[in-house]
Structure formats: structure tokens, C-alpha cells
Amino acid sequence: MTIERLQKIIANRGAVSRRAAEKLIEQGRVSVDGQVVTEMGFKTSTDALILIDGKEVIADDRKYYFLFNKxxxxxxxxxDPKGRKTVAEFFTDVPAxxxxxxxxxxxxSGLxxxxxxxxxxxxxxxxxxxxFKTYQAMCRGIVDKRQVKKLINGVTxxxxxxxxxxxxxxCNVNNEKNISIVELTIAEGKNHHVKKMLAAADIDLVKLKRTKIEFLDDDNLEVGEYRELKPHEVKQFYGIYNQNKRKGDL
Incomplete structure (x- = not known):
């Protein structure tokens, strides 16, 4: 019998990510063998009966990987409790x-x-x-090279x-429409990270989209559409994963 942390078991069964599972546990929405669990370090058998909001978390042996243009x-x-549209509504035909x-x-918008x-x-x-994540920003006004260089040199x-x-x-400047297009790549993910960086460089953001995640780009993927990752793309992600695991980073 294998014993693991509850949030890891939930994630491995494909219900939600590990971080999302931790939040559900904190909220008292998870039970194990009939008992509600709120302890973050709780460990149990990998074949335990686990419920989220009263619904059993059943393992799905097949793994799915999609690139979605949100x-x-x-x-x-x-x-969403407020009834706003969520990404889940685009994947109702996926069996998992x-x-x-x-x-x-x-x-x-974006990937x-x-x-x-x-x-x-x-x-x-x-x-x-x-x-690495790459974004294209439509900005109000004529952005100059000094502002772009500031993004590379660093902002607070x-x-x-x-x-x-x-x-x-x-990428582009339209004097007639008073619009500029700036592209930037970051390797961090704080809340509103790109928006705050642009503001710190005195760039007036109008609209933002993510165009690339590591080696994956939008590849003519229409907004609202998704495609399944190709086997070699999944292997490429797992290659990075295994390298870091061997180094003890995870």
C-alpha cells in the first residue's frame, strides 16, 4: 500500500492541480474515507476514497494535454460563483x-x-x-526604444x-492611430506581472495577449480554440521535468 500526501493523490487522479487541491483542502471541501480533511500535510493511501464537494475523485489513466487560445x-x-465564463466551458467534450x-x-487573451x-x-x-512566456502588448501612444530598453534593464x-x-x-508603431505594439518575454509570474512592468516603464497598456509558452506558439490557433499537444511536445516538457528532478530541484 502506497501512502502519499492528499493533494498529490488528487492531482495525480486528474481532478485539479496540486495547488488547487491544497486550496480545496483548506476550504474543508475534501473528505477521505468519509472524514473531512483540512490538514495540509495529511497523508493517505493512494487507493483511498476521496470526495470533493461530495463527488468521488476517480483516477483517469489517460493523460490529456491541450494548448488553448483563451x-x-x-x-x-x-x-465561478458569479457565473462568469470560465475555461472549463471550452472543454466539455473532453472525457476527463x-x-x-x-x-x-x-x-x-492568449495561450x-x-x-x-x-x-x-x-x-x-x-x-x-x-x-518563458512571451506577450504582445497593444499600447496607447508612441512607445520609444528607451522605454523598451527599460524593460530589459529592469523595473521595480x-x-x-x-x-x-x-x-x-x-514590433510596430502606428502614428496615425497613436498605437504601438510591444513584445516582451518574462520568466516570472507574479499577479499582473506584465501589466505592472509596462506601467513602470511608462507604457500605457490597452490590450495584452500571450503568444508563446516556451517552445509553443499560437501557430494560427484561433481564439477560443484548442489543440492537443503532439507526443514530441509532451516529451519535450517531460525532458525538462526529468532534468530538474535529477538535479533535485523538485
Whole structure:
């Protein structure tokens, strides 16, 4: 009989990510063999009867991996008490419960990974390994090279947090419409990170979209559509995962 932490078992069964499972446990929404569990370090048998909100968490042996082009004004969550549209509504035809890896703001469009693979999701969201994410920002006004260079050299956000873009460039300037397009790549993920960086560089953001996650790009994927990751793409993510695991980073 194998004993593991409750949140890991839930994630491995494909119900939600490990972080999401921790929140559910804290909220008293998880029971094990008939007993509600709120202790974060709780361990149990991998074949225990686990319920979330009264519904059994059943293991799905097949792992699903999707690249989703999230529209604006859609929440990166599986449900919303206020009834707003969520990413879950785009995956009703998928036989397993897939959930978002990481987050993308309500008013930001672009690429998002969806999976029921708890181990991979936990790795991608792990603070010790931050994936490169590229964004395109439509900005009001004529952005100059000095402002773009400031993003690369580094800006201070949240009063005392210094952060740099991995890369940044000015893609387009439309003098007639008074609009600029700035592209930047980051390897961090604090709340509203890109928005705060642009504001710190005195860039007036109008609209933001994520165009790339590591080696994955939108590849003509229409807004609101998703595609399944190809086997070699999953292997590439797992190659990074296994390298870091061997180094003891996880």
C-alpha cells in the first residue's frame, strides 16, 4: 500500500492541480474515507476514497494535454460563483476533467496549457522553474526604444520587487492611430506581472495577449480554440521535468 500526501493523490487522479487541491483542502471541501480533511500535510493511501464537494475523485489513466487560445473576459478557473465564463466551458467534450496550468488574467487573451496530469502541472507552476512566456502588448501612444530598453534593464514593481524582461522589442508603431505594439518575454509570474512592468516603464497598456509558452506558439490557433499537444511536445516538457528532478530541484 502506497501512502502519499492528499493533494498529490488528487492531482495525480486528474481532478485539479496540486495547488488547487491544497486550496480545496483548506476550504474543508475534501473528505477521505468519509472524514473531512483540512490538514495540509495529511497523508493517505493512494487507493483511498476521496470526495470533493461530495463527488468521488476517480483516477483517469489517460493523460490529456491541450494548448488553448483563451479569449479575453474568460476566467482561468474551473467554476465561478458569479457565473462568469470560465475555461472549463471550452472543454466539455473532453472525457476527463482538465484544468489550467498557471493563470492568465480575465482581460488577457492568449495561450494557456490545460491538462489532467498533476505531476507535469505542478512542475510547470513550481517557483524553482519558471517557464518563458512571451506577450504582445497593444499600447496607447508612441512607445520609444528607451522605454523598451527599460524593460530589459529592469523595473521595480510592487514597491520593492526588481524584475527584468528576458527580451523585449518594439514590433510596430502606428502614428496615425497613436498605437504601438510591444513584445516582451518574462520568466516570472507574479499577479499582473506584465501589466505592472509596462506601467513602470511608462507604457500605457490597452490590450495584452500571450503568444508563446516556451517552445509553443499560437501557430494560427484561433481564439477560443484548442489543440492537443503532439507526443514530441509532451516529451519535450517531460525532458525538462526529468532534468530538474535529477538535479533535485523538485
Amino acid at each position: 479569449p479575453r473576459l474568460v476566467l482561468t478557473t474551473m467554476d 476533467r482538465v484544468y489550467p496550468v498557471g493563470r492568465l488574467d480575465y482581460d488577457v 494557456l496549457l490545460m491538462t489532467n496530469d498533476g505531476d507535469l502541472a505542478n512542475f510547470i507552476m513550481h517557483p524553482r522553474y519558471e517557464f 514593481i510592487d514597491e520593492d520587487y526588481f524584475t527584468k524582461a528576458i527580451d523585449a522589442k518594439l
